[in-house]
Amino acid sequence: MGQLLSLLSSAHYDEVDLNFQTEAKPEPSDEKVYSRVAELVERCPTVLSAIEEYKGCQELARKAMSEPSHENEQEAFEGLLGAVDSIATFYGFCKELETVFPELLTAIAQARPEATGPDGKTPFIPDALALQLAQILSFGLEFDRVRMMRPNLSNDFSYYRRLLPKFNKHPDIRIKDDEASGMALFTAEHIPITNTLCKAAARAQETNNHVTTVLSVLANSCNKALRTKKFACDQNLVDMCGRAMACAIVIFDNVDAVSVFSKKSPVQVKSCIQTLKRDFAKDQSLINTIHYSTKRFNMAPQNIQDMFD
Numbered sequence: 001m002g003q004l005l006s007l008l009s010s011a012h013y014d015e016v017d018l019n020f021q022t023e024a025k026p027e028p029s030d031e032k033v034y035s036r037v038a039e040l041v042e043r044c045p046t047v048l049s050a051i052e053e054y055k056g057c058q059e060l061a062r063k064a065m066s067e068p069s070h071e072n073e074q075e076a077f078e079g080l081l082g083a084v085d086s087i088a089t090f091y092g093f094c095k096e097l098e099t100v101f102p103e104l105l106t107a108i109a110q111a112r113p114e115a116t117g118p119d120g121k122t123p124f125i126p127d128a129l130a131l132q133l134a135q136i137l138s139f140g141l142e143f144d145r146v147r148m149m150r151p152n153l154s155n156d157f158s159y160y161r162r163l164l165p166k167f168n169k170h171p172d173i174r175i176k177d178d179e180a181s182g183m184a185l186f187t188a189e190h191i192p193i194t195n196t197l198c199k200a201a202a203r204a205q206e207t208n209n210h211v212t213t214v215l216s217v218l219a220n221s222c223n224k225a226l227r228t229k230k231f232a233c234d235q236n237l238v239d240m241c242g243r244a245m246a247c248a249i250v251i252f253d254n255v256d257a258v259s260v261f262s263k264k265s266p267v268q269v270k271s272c273i274q275t276l277k278r279d280f281a282k283d284q285s286l287i288n289t290i291h292y293s294t295k296r297f298n299m300a301p302q303n304i305q306d307m308f309d
Helices: 028-052 058-066 070-109 127-148 152-163 177-188 193-207 211-227 233-256 270-277 284-295 300-306
Strands: none
Touching: 028 070, 028 270, 058 070, 058 152, 070 127, 070 152, 070 177, 070 211, 070 233, 127 193, 127 211, 127 233, 152 177, 177 211, 193 233, 193 284, 211 233, 211 270, 233 270, 233 284, 270 284, 270 300, 284 300
């Protein structure tokens, strides 16, 4: 692919061909951040499986609240211990993403002297980092989709905190009161990974204002891959591109000074929406992500809002 990203003087950024079908090695200067991200990407399926398999402890909690007794509350508390351990895993992974994601974005957005054009403003990223970015965005959207179908997660954690003072001597406790306080906001969020990625991207944008350019080019490039059926023979890559495109649009709108729906936006947002409606007609979660998770959808032109009816 040579270059993924060409920063132009206008508001439009060219789409490029994504090379996700062959394994690419990182550039020597990117090996450190690549390794850090690779370790997280490798764990994504395990974390996703854990949220998919999350059952919680609602029956025991209901019994303890409807028939209050020390025995019923202890049974509920002991049932909650495993659930809270799972929640702690999600929280810990999210905190790691919060640290590593800005490093990935900054590495991508960083202009390298050997790769810049005459204007000195032409950063690029190798295929290896492009794939990692798409994988992280795709994971974030998929995790949050499942999280929204687990409303009992926040209820479980709230009840655990309520019972914790009574059973703080229990030998199997791993998450104590001080740690539980830090996890409370995380459990209350319906899209915790997406929100974390938005905050992390905003921090990266403060140090390198090309970060949202990276997101716009990735969104446009995923759209191109879907439009041209480049990955038609690999449904996993098709799904990854759709999720990465939608998540990149959401993060761009939450971070950039220009709304993703604005005429000045470098994201081909109308085309992206059309692609999602065509290729993911049976999965409304991606369209809904753009509708409800972007910051400025209510200010979008009417013709854009009408596409969601």
